[in-house]
Amino acid sequence: MTKIGLEIHCQLTKLKSKLFCSCKANYREFEPNHNICPVCMGLPGSLPRLNQKAVESATSIAMALSCETPEKIAFFRKNYFYPDLPKNFQITQLNVYGDMSIGGEGYVNVEDKKIKIRRIQLEEDPGRIIYEGASERTKITLIDYNRAGTPLVEIVTDPDFESPRQVRVFLNILSDLLENLGVAEPGLEGAMRADGNVSIEGGKKVEIKNIGSFHDLEKALHFEITRQQSLFERDIEIVQETRHWDDKRKITVSSRSKEEDQDYRYFLENDIPWVKIDQGTRDTLKENMPESISSKKDRYVEKFDIAPQVAEIIASDRYYSKLFENAYSEYNAKDIANLITTDVIGFIDTKEKQQNSKITSQHLSDLIDAINSKTITRNSAKVALQEIIKSGKNTKDVLQEMDLGQVSDSSEIDIIISQIFEEEKQAVIDAKERPETVNFLVGKVMQKTKGKADPVKTLEIIKSKLNQ
């Protein structure tokens, strides 16, 4: 059986300042090395000053992942030399003197599988290294420390995944959850990264690092599983090691043994006292957390009788759930939910499109009103939606400008049907013999009316004509 575990790093970009200084947490807008200060540059004499909100945000994440959160947290130094680390140590967390990192022992349900969260810790992001130059010989190393000190939450899972697909589903759930909490923007470039470890039946654990995106993670996991399986089949030992994902060649490559030799000499970061987070504080944090995706989903199902799959889709996306929450009323909730999941999602399927979309909750409730009062057909609503998303004009104007009013006058529909019966003689014969093919004729009517014909009336008239 394949076992996969993950180490996910997520930046708390919704914070205003870095983990230990007042530079900006979201460093993306700055010129190189213009979001730095003596603290995040580790200049001699400077001292870290822990960001209260960072501890709170990280604790909320732990709570949202059903983790235990301790009464006291501690920080440690992870010592190693690397040019992106201004102090040549990273301030992070560890559980050697009892459980003193932000959280642990949590879980996430992925479909029918329980994925256990082993540990969550708060740490500082290093700077960024940029390699320039065409060849190995002319290559130079440049460092931008703007990112150094950005608050980072590391989430470590148990090796509970059985397939790369499960990993993908989990990561989607996790990004939705982090976004829903309002602490992170997983869509930002580099804001959420994941490393994986893979072992197959009878083999040792192999860690894969240096993976740029979730998309690559899935590829890397696939590659690694295949690699291990082929070794296993040929009776070659799978050694415990760290491998790097080579983005160009799309393969994993064994890392130099020197790095494995690394001794981080973890010890307490005494510049930061142990932080007490008493039960009262934790209770308050819990109360102030936004509603979780699963409880939202349950609420939609129970209160509005929305189908569980539909409720899940809406609840897990902050954008859709916001649209929904502001649009629904007692009587139309179910219709709005369906409109979102059948039509809106098709047009706004990326974060970018969500950002550019001009649709509001008011549009949705107006459209549903129009459909329910038979002013327009569902098909017309779909056409109108596209325009609304683009322009943001009010619903009434869009329907008028695009001439989307429903044709429900029986005599008008009657004439159109007669024309179609002339054009589609064979289909009429077929429909008489096999009533289930009648939809073809309905479709033709819709085509001719650009979807404006009342579908119920259309079917009624066709049926009566067929029986004549």
Add this chain to the structure above:
Amino acid sequence: MVDEDEIIRVAELMKINLDDHGEHVSRVKKMLEYFDILDQIDLSSEEITSQEKSLTELRKDEFIPNDKKLIESLKNFREHYVRAPKMN
């Protein structure tokens, strides 16, 4: 007994060049041997403790831009990057 090779290996990890400094190894070794005294004390009931602070006493989350262009007083390369030697 402390192994001198082990001291040399550690020195390398700490980016300390020991060429022409053999005497450092023997001096460090003497200090480590003195530390053997730690084997003679019973510490079984001791726990590690530290200074403590409550969450609310920590720094508030505020963005305060560093007023000086710090990078200009540091070693910098074109476009204000810091340059590191070649990574192998």
Add this chain to the structure above:
Amino acid sequence: MNLNTSILKYIEDVKSGSFTVEEFIAATLQRINDIDGDIHAYLSLNDSAINDAKLIDQKISSGEKIGQCYGFPISIKDNICITGTKTTCASKILENFVAPYTATVVNRLHAEDAVITGKTNLDEFAMGLTTEFSAFGPTKNPWNIDYVPGGSSGGSAASVAANECLASLGSDTGGSVRNPASFCSVVGLKPTYGLISRYGLISYANSIEQIGPMTKTVKDSAFLLNIIAGQDANDDTTIDSNNQNYLENIEDGIEGKKIGIIKEMTTSDGLSSEVSTATKDTIHDFESLGASCEEISLPTIPYTIAAYYTITSTEAGSNLARYDNIRYGYELESEGYEYNSYISKSRTKFGPEVTRRIILGGFVPSAGHAGKYFLKSLKVKSKLISEVNNAFKKFDYMISPTAPVQPFKFGEKIDDPVTLMLLDYNTVTANLTGKPAISVPYRVVNGLPIGMQIMANSLKEKSLLQAAYALESKTTLPEVPL
């Protein structure tokens, strides 16, 4: 002009118009000019000292609001940062380092109109207790320039003892304020951990070190503590001093107080007979002041030196890792080097003692050795804290000589690492437990000083200074022969 005066007397004289700030500062700078070639207390001088003095004189004459320091001259150990000036830590690796910020303690002194004379010498990165490990040459003991001044704040102690300033700020990781205070016959206070901000102090072993005042009198230390103590938003480890006035009631005496004589520190093999005799006399003095003295054993003390050096090396190994010469440092062409060889090459600028402590600091907390050294040392620290806390349930103070010996000659002990470590035997306990301790000049024997150490419970600086003042008032000491 008499430069051998206390801060408090100086302030009185400036207020009464006996001399101007400029006159006193000028005389101080002249004194430095005359004798510092022999003493080498200073690594750099404040070029604008005279100007600073003039501005304070103007404030005084115009009746403007004036800070409580009235421009008295104070020197600062060169591991404490001041904007725009070099902070070298007496190391070649920071030879040209100019900090872009000022330490909180210096900001507080500036706000109260003190005049900084300059930066004083130390053992490189404060590792040592003779200043022989300064990369820029040792400081000499003003009592006899063939002898070491103690360390690591040797430059600070010597500058005060030689009347090259009225006070100094040092830093104390394992005795680095108290030991040179004792060797140079000045008062040196290591406050409770967290009482004084470390912001701007270049870290050596950050979990236990503190900045501390070094002065000619106990009252002057109390005066300085009033200015520099207290919480600082730039240092998460600082604690509230509750705006204590340490000078108030300092003459209250110690009648009825209970004093513990620390057995391990007063009977150890390394104690010289002169120091031993002085200790016995100190006990009599305290008794004559109305206190009761009793021996107390702290059985963990024999293990503290090993624990202290293990913990400090570990932290030093990490704190000094940032000196890779990539973001700041000295010119070294990186062409032809790869990353690791470049850093190793750059770090050959560290002097011998720092180099050894870095190696030690890589060894004792490493995966294979942490159990034997580092974790045990942290537990020794815990055990010592309980022991000392227990002792303070019974005693108001605990005393010992500050150092087991008097100052010795240059080169005398530098070759034996274990002998050198044991010189810290009486001082590291205050650092490992975070308790305040003070060294009070007690006697001069054969032309060389002996200091006595008094330790009190956490945040009991006020009471500690009362005892120190009481002891000081029992002593009559000669003037420095320089």
